[in-house]
Amino acid sequence: MKAIIGAAAFALAIAMAAVPANAKGCIKGAVVSGAAGHVAGHHGFLGAAAGCAIGHHEANKKAKQAQKAQQ
Numbered sequence: 001m002k003a004i005i006g007a008a009a010f011a012l013a014i015a016m017a018a019v020p021a022n023a024k025g026c027i028k029g030a031v032v033s034g035a036a037g038h039v040a041g042h043h044g045f046l047g048a049a050a051g052c053a054i055g056h057h058e059a060n061k062k063a064k065q066a067q068k069a070q071q
Helices: 002-016 021-039 044-070
Strands: none
Touching: 002 021, 021 044
16 A cells, blocks of 8 residues: 555656646556556556557647637
């Protein structure tokens, strides 16, 4: 239990750090998927990598939709 709380605190600290705006989807996806991967079979790194890719893709898609709505 201490490891999970420690990992969550570490992930929160990284998420709160100053990062470029285009990495928001990556960080959110990596944190969520990394935690899920860890719980589902100690594959946190794989989950984080996949979550980063998916989160970044979704953030870009949302930004493109917002840009189309403005035009």
